[in-house]
Amino acid sequence: MLWVKFLVRHFPEVIRVDTYMVMVRGAHDGDRARANGGTMREVPLDVPEGNPVGRLLPRALGLLSLGLGVAAVAAPERLARIIGLDDAAPARSAALRMTGIDDAVLARSVLLRMIGARELLPVPGLLAARRPAGWVWARVAGDVLDLALLFRALPQRRGDRRRRVAATLGAVAGITAVDVLAALRSGRAAGSRRRAVAASGTVTINRPTDEVYRFWRDFENLPRFMYHLESVRTDGDGRSHWTVRGPGGRRIEWDAELVEDNLSEMIAWRSVRGARVPNAGRVRFARAAGGRGTEVRVELAYAPPGGAVGRAVAQIFGEEPGQQIRDDLRRFKQVIETGEVVLSDGSPAGLATPQQVLQRPARPQAARPSR
Amino acid sequence: MRATCWQGREDVRVEEVPDPQILNSRDAVVRVTSTAICGSDLHLYHGYIPTMKHGDILGHEFMGEVVEVGPEVDNLRIGDRVVVPFPIACGNCLACQTGLYSLCENSNPNAGLAEKLLGHSPGGLFGYSHMLGGYAGGQAEYARVPFADVGPIKIPDDLPDERVLLLSDVFPTGYMGAEMCGLTGGEIVAVWGAGAVGLLAMRSAYLLGAERVIAIDRYPYRLRMAQERAGAEPLNYEEVDVVEALREMTGGRGPDACIDAVGMEGHHSSAMLQGYDRAKQSARLETDRPHALREAIRSCRNGGTVSVIGAYAGFVDKFPIGSLMNRSLTLRSGQCHVQRYTRLLLDRIRRGEIDPSFVITHRLRLDDAPTGYEMFRQKQDECVKVVLKA
Numbered sequence: 001m002l003w004v005k006f007l008v009r010h011f012p013e014v015i016r017v018d019t020y021m022v023m024v025r026g027a028h029d030g031d032r033a034r035a036n037g038g039t040m041r042e043v044p045l046d047v048p049e050g051n052p053v054g055r056l057l058p059r060a061l062g063l064l065s066l067g068l069g070v071a072a073v074a075a076p077e078r079l080a081r082i083i084g085l086d087d088a089a090p091a092r093s094a095a096l097r098m099t100g101i102d103d104a105v106l107a108r109s110v111l112l113r114m115i116g117a118r119e120l121l122p123v124p125g126l127l128a129a130r131r132p133a134g135w136v137w138a139r140v141a142g143d144v145l146d147l148a149l150l151f152r153a154l155p156q157r158r159g160d161r162r163r164r165v166a167a168t169l170g171a172v173a174g175i176t177a178v179d180v181l182a183a184l185r186s187g188r189a190a191g192s193r194r195r196a197v198a199a200s201g202t203v204t205i206n207r208p209t210d211e212v213y214r215f216w217r218d219f220e221n222l223p224r225f226m227y228h229l230e231s232v233r234t235d236g237d238g239r240s241h242w243t244v245r246g247p248g249g250r251r252i253e254w255d256a257e258l259v260e261d262n263l264s265e266m267i268a269w270r271s272v273r274g275a276r277v278p279n280a281g282r283v284r285f286a287r288a289a290g291g292r293g294t295e296v297r298v299e300l301a302y303a304p305p306g307g308a309v310g311r312a313v314a315q316i317f318g319e320e321p322g323q324q325i326r327d328d329l330r331r332f333k334q335v336i337e338t339g340e341v342v343l344s345d346g347s348p349a350g351l352a353t354p355q356q357v358l359q360r361p362a363r364p365q366a367a368r369p370s371r
Numbered sequence: 372m373r374a375t376c377w378q379g380r381e382d383v384r385v386e387e388v389p390d391p392q393i394l395n396s397r398d399a400v401v402r403v404t405s406t407a408i409c410g411s412d413l414h415l416y417h418g419y420i421p422t423m424k425h426g427d428i429l430g431h432e433f434m435g436e437v438v439e440v441g442p443e444v445d446n447l448r449i450g451d452r453v454v455v456p457f458p459i460a461c462g463n464c465l466a467c468q469t470g471l472y473s474l475c476e477n478s479n480p481n482a483g484l485a486e487k488l489l490g491h492s493p494g495g496l497f498g499y500s501h502m503l504g505g506y507a508g509g510q511a512e513y514a515r516v517p518f519a520d521v522g523p524i525k526i527p528d529d530l531p532d533e534r535v536l537l538l539s540d541v542f543p544t545g546y547m548g549a550e551m552c553g554l555t556g557g558e559i560v561a562v563w564g565a566g567a568v569g570l571l572a573m574r575s576a577y578l579l580g581a582e583r584v585i586a587i588d589r590y591p592y593r594l595r596m597a598q599e600r601a602g603a604e605p606l607n608y609e610e611v612d613v614v615e616a617l618r619e620m621t622g623g624r625g626p627d628a629c630i631d632a633v634g635m636e637g638h639h640s641s642a643m644l645q646g647y648d649r650a651k652q653s654a655r656l657e658t659d660r661p662h663a664l665r666e667a668i669r670s671c672r673n674g675g676t677v678s679v680i681g682a683y684a685g686f687v688d689k690f691p692i693g694s695l696m697n698r699s700l701t702l703r704s705g706q707c708h709v710q711r712y713t714r715l716l717l718d719r720i721r722r723g724e725i726d727p728s729f730v731i732t733h734r735l736r737l738d739d740a741p742t743g744y745e746m747f748r749q750k751q752d753e754c755v756k757v758v759l760k761a
Contacts, residue, residue: 206465206476292465327483334477337463339443342517343394344495346424346505347480359481361426362498362505363374364391364515 057182058136062126064175065119065139072116076109084164085153118142136183143176198301201325205333206293213264213285215336216296225331225341228324240269252277278303296332298325374428374511375740375759380418381748383429385738391507391515396443399519401453405532406433406510407731408743408757409540410566411682414635415499416744419658420684422484422502430510431457431497432539434532435761437523438513444520453523455516456709457540459495459506462521466494473706478517479504488685493706510740512761524713527721533728534720536758537567542727543712545571545632548680549579551703552628556580561617561626561670562603563663565593567730567756568680569632573601574725576630585620587613587666589638592753600729608666609640617670625672634681635659651688658685668694668702679704733757 072079080086085108099114101107119142125135150169157165205212215221219240223229230251234240238258243251254275260268260282270280279302286295300321331341346362376386391400409432414420434454437447447453458473460466466474475494479485482492484502495517498508507515516523526535545568552560560576562569565588573584586597587606594605606616617626639645639662648660667677668691677700695702719725732755735743743757 204465206463206468323483330482333464334461338397338461338477338518340395342461342477342480342495344480344505344517345391345394345507345515346427346501359424359501359505361376361424361428362501362507363376363426363428364389364507366389 055132055186057178058126058129058132058186061136061139061179061182062123062132065126066123069116069119069123072112072119076112076116077105079112080108082164083168084157084161087157087161115146118145131186133183133186136179136186140176140179140183143172143179146172147176197304197321198299199321199325200297200299201322201329202295202297203326203329203333204288204293204295205336207336209285209287209294210264212294212296212336213267216283216285216332217261217267219269221335225335226328227331239272242271254279296329298329300325372512373737374507375430375737376425377415377423377427377429378425381416383416383741383744385740386426388428388511391513393439393441394515395517396441397518397520398441399437399444399447399516399523400439401433401435401455401509401514401516401523402438403433403435403509403512403514403761404452405435405536406430406737406759406761407536407539407541408432408510408740408747408759410568410747411499411634412744413748414682414684416748417636419635419652420500421488421658422481422500424501427498427500427505428507428511429498430508430514431499432536432541433497433509433514434526434536434539435514437519440519446520447523447525452526452528453516454526454535454538454713455497455509455514456522456524456538456543456713457497457499458522458706458709459497459504459517460521460710461518467521467710470708470711471705472522472708472710474708481505496706510737510759512737522710524717526717530720533731533758534726535717537571537727537730537756538709538713538716538720540707540709541567541730541756542571542716543709544568544680544707545573546575546578546712546716547705547707548572548630548632548678549575549581551678551680551705552576552579552581552630552676553701554580554628557582558627559583559585559621560628560630561585561587561606561667562597562630562632563587563667564632564634564681565590565597565601565603565605566632569630570597570601570730570755571727572630572632572680573597573603574727576628577602578719578724581628585617585626587663589640590750593755596730596755613666614670621672625670625675627672628676628678629667629671631663631667631677631679631681633663635661635683637662637664637681648688657688659683659687661687661690665689665691668700671698671700674699676701676703680707682706731756731758735759737761 096102096107099107099110101110122135122138126132129135147169150165150172154162154165154169219232219234222232228244230243230245232240232242240256241253242256243253245251254277255272256269257272258269260266264285266282266284268282271278279300281298281300283296283298288295334340334342344362345364346359372388372390373385374388376384378384393400412429415423415429437449437451437453440447440449458475459478460472460475461477464476466476473494478495479492481501481504485492488502493503495504495506497506498510524538549560549572552558554576558581560581562573562584565586569586573586576584584601584603585606586594586601586603587608588594588597589607589609594607597603598605604620606613635658637660648657648662651657652660663681664679671677679702732753733743733746735757737759740759743759746752746754747757
């Protein structure tokens with residue numbers, strides 16, 4: 001038994017790629033199809049956009065940076081008064097050390113303008129980048145410099161100025177906290193896109209192409225052989241509602257839309273914008289060589305989010321999504337060719353390969369197992 | 372019900388287990404009237420087949436009476452007497468439709484496991500590891516038969532169990548072994564292993580046109596049986612060098628066809644050679660001991676055919692590919708596609724051309740299955756084939 005476990009563990013069919021590699025795979029599939037004289041299309045299978053909320057905070061911070069930066073560059077003296085650094089003597093020494101200018105007011109202006117310019121640097125990235133995580137971290141670095149400066153300035157001030165410096169210090173600390181939060185969140189979002197998982201599988205079915213196509217085209221049939229799916233509900237206009245069962249009874253649901261539907265040739269779908277687990281799928285049907293049935297090729301890609309939902313998704317899709325697709329396709333073939341999923345005493349529920357290693361003995365179970 | 376369960380190496384027990392039920396709509400449940408222990412069951416008994424689990428019900432040679440049918444089975448009725456082929460086959464996939472029933476593409480729910488070891492998965496078998504389906508076997512009072520509308524063959528009441536029971540495996544297997552030799556009449560066929568399959572391969576070779584059949588074994592009682600019941604010329608490999616002896620017996624040419632009816636637990640007369648493969652097998656450096664196969668390949672005449680029906684599981688060492696390639700040999704093999712032969716061979720039995728029951732040497736009760744395994748393994752009391760009666 002042990003060495004079979006070893007085999008299973010050491011032939012991992014996991015394909016961890018980002019969306020660009022999914023595109024490359026799509027292109028390779030196209031090459032193969034061309035070489036075979038097939039008619040498969042080169043449409044990259046891209047994981048659709050997930051939840052857009054992850055980019056709102058970086059944008060808000062970008063606007064804040066823009067405001068502060070412009071203020072510091074345009075009116076450094078007024079800013080200095082607001083934050084309590086408008087006194088000559090202590091500022092003189094600090095600004096002088098930092099800028100090398102032997103004029104207290106000028107040196108302070110130059111220093112504040114430099115800080116303002118630094119504040120403006122990440123603004124375009126924060127406002128426009130698809131993956132703003134790095135720009136938000138740049139803001140965090142700036143915050144740290146500002147905090148250090150203000151900490152040094154605080155003991156040198158007295159009275160009203162001291163209160164203003166302290167208030168500024170508190171405000172900057174608060175902004176820093178928001179920045180760190182935003183950086184972590186957008187980093188996770190970027191990470192999930194990097195972790196996007198794609199897998200594909202293929203099977204030949206001893207039935208004409210149009211029959212195989214028609215069976216798949218009714219998405220409500222999919223849970224009969226894709227065991228992680230609890231249900232798929234379709235409505236008339238190409239939209240469908242998918243539910244998967246997770247560990248501990250956790251349900252994850254999303255809506256999907258039909259992207260392409262070529263009669264007896266290809267069906268492509270993807271989750272609609274805002275899905276918790278952005279995913280896309282495509283199945284292609286082609287006449288097998290010699291007219292021996294239909295070749296079915298399935299590609300799936302999904303971007304697991306971070307946190308508990310991500311772990312649940314990973315468990316649902318298994319450690320080897322490629323193996324899972326092959327198991328699903330084997331059951332698909334059984335259902336179309338023989339009428340139902342074939343069960344044995346050792347796997348009365350039609351287990352996936354990782355579970356096959358740990359299945360029950362090949363003897364009747366006391367009560368009829370229910371799936 | 373009571374059933375013969377695998378409980379580890381050299382440990383089978385008859386235990387009380389739940390009765391089988393219909394799981395798929397094309398299932399039937401059969402009350403087993405006769406079942407046999409196969410030579411390949413000894414590979415399980417010895418622990419050489421991976422993916423067995425404690426508690427697995429053994430047995431893939433059985434027949435009985437239909438007691439329950441699923442809603443999609445329209446060719447069988449309760450009370451029908453049937454013999455059940457050991458491979459499970461759906462009848463719908465390309466393999467089944469081209470007669471390759473033991474390669475059914477749908478009958479192995481654990482195909483993913485078999486793919487890891489074999490590259491692609493064959494079909495599922497009764498009582499023969501989880502890699503090959505995880506199906507409960509037939510050495511029991513009852514057995515669930517998947518795809519009952521395809522496999523089981525109905526038996527007329529006038530034929531007793533023993534004459535038809537071996538249609539479930541060893542007779543078709545021996546017959547296919549001879550058929551793969553491509554006999555056209557007048558050939559010399561050498562058969563390694565004079566067990567049930569080997570003996571029936573010898574008889575089948577004659578049925579298919581062989582002029583001479585040579586039996587290779589080491590047990591005098593089996594060689595005597597081959598000589599008396601199958602009309603073969605005996606050759607004891609512990610007394611002679613087989614390749615030399617066969618050369619001598621065939622005018623220097625070698626047999627036209629060689630059948631390996633031994634498989635993965637072969638034995639060699641040289642203690643050193645036997646020890647070499649035994650050690651490698653124990654260390655899991657090879658899974659199978661291919662003594663018979665090596666000899667069959669080296670003995671076969673130039674351009675001849677080697678037909679492998681002995682069971683192999685994984686990997687072998689020192690495979691004489693040079694002999695095979697340079698001498699234009701044809702290597703044919705396979706788990707028997709039993710469903711392809713049942714009707715044909717039932718007709719031969721009914722016409723009186725052959726009565727395969729001559730290989731049966733022992734009849735025990737199901738409860739005595741452990742004794743049967745041990746007796747078969749030790750070759751006690753001139754054991755060739757044990758039939759268990761429920």
